[in-house]
Structure formats: structure tokens, C-alpha cells
Amino acid sequence: MNRRRLLLLLPLGFLLVALFFYQRLQHDPSARDSALMAREFPVFEATTLRDANRHVDQTLLQDDVTLVNVWGEWCPACKQEMPQLLELAEHGIRMVGVNYRDTREKGMSFLNEYGDPFTVNIFDPEGSLGFDLGVYGAPETFLVDADGIIRYHHKGYISPEDVTERILPEVAKWR
Incomplete structure (x- = not known):
């Protein structure tokens, strides 16, 4: 008798698991908050792209509000957002x-x-x-305050609307 009940409950268990996974598919992973929000920028030491002999570390990001943009040549969205990044630089934002x-x-x-x-x-x-940094795909952009603390995380392409509606207000908040 117990075996028969177990067999009857098996489809119900399968249905509950399927509903759980279906519900998780409805969530946009790009809408997640960064685990690094309000934390110090990670400790690192690296060379610069232009000069393999020049070493930099996280102190590079202190003393001024800085946008840190993660990009790659292989990334089509990075090419699309470059005009917006050039515009932000024209606004005097350190990147x-x-x-x-x-x-x-x-x-x-x-x-x-x-x-x-x-x-x-x-x-x-x-x-x-x-x-x-928890990057799962380029481009991603982090706003770091003058104390080296991450204050904002923008996932994906920065559109022209993002510049005026999100990035510039966040920079102004932390300057």
C-alpha cells in the first residue's frame, strides 16, 4: 500500500519541480544586483593595455569618481556603446x-x-x-566613488537613454 501511494505522489513531485524551474525562467538575470554594491573595488594588480611594463592596481580608482567599463574587441555591444562612452568622457567623467x-x-x-x-x-x-567583479558578459560598467567603493553597476550595453537617465544622475550623486 505504501508503495502505491509513493507512485501516486511521484508525478505531483515532478510537477512541483517543473513549476519551480518554469518560474525561475521568468526572471531576467541582467536585473540582478551586483554582490559588490557598496563594497570596495576588488584588489588587483595588472598591466595596462598600451604598456606591458606599466603596472596598476585598485588605487588607480581612488581620489575621483570613475566609471569602470569592462569591454572586449570580440563584443558587438561594446562597439555599439562606444559613442556613448566617448560622450561621457566629453562630460569630463573619468573612465x-x-x-x-x-x-x-x-x-x-x-x-x-x-x-x-x-x-x-x-x-x-x-x-x-x-x-x-562578477562579470558574466561584456559590456558591464561600474561606478566607483572617490574612496574606491562600487556605487552603481550597469549590466550590458549603455544606450543613449542610459547616459541621460541612469549614468549621469548616478555620477552626479557621487561627485
């Missing part, structure tokens, strides 16, 4: 790039073709800094 999972040659070629709004580009060929 640091993280050239993510790329080669120096491809990264430099990208900047030569699409422009370079960054004061410095951190070279992250293995993606270790990206991993520490």
Missing part, C-alpha cells in the same frame, strides 16, 4: 577600461577604430579581474 579576455593587438585595434575614452585600460586577458 577606466578593463580589456576583458582579449589580446593586446585586438584591444588596441578596437580602440584605434572606435575611439578611446579611457584614461587607462587595464589588461585582463585571462578574465581574472572580470571574475572578481
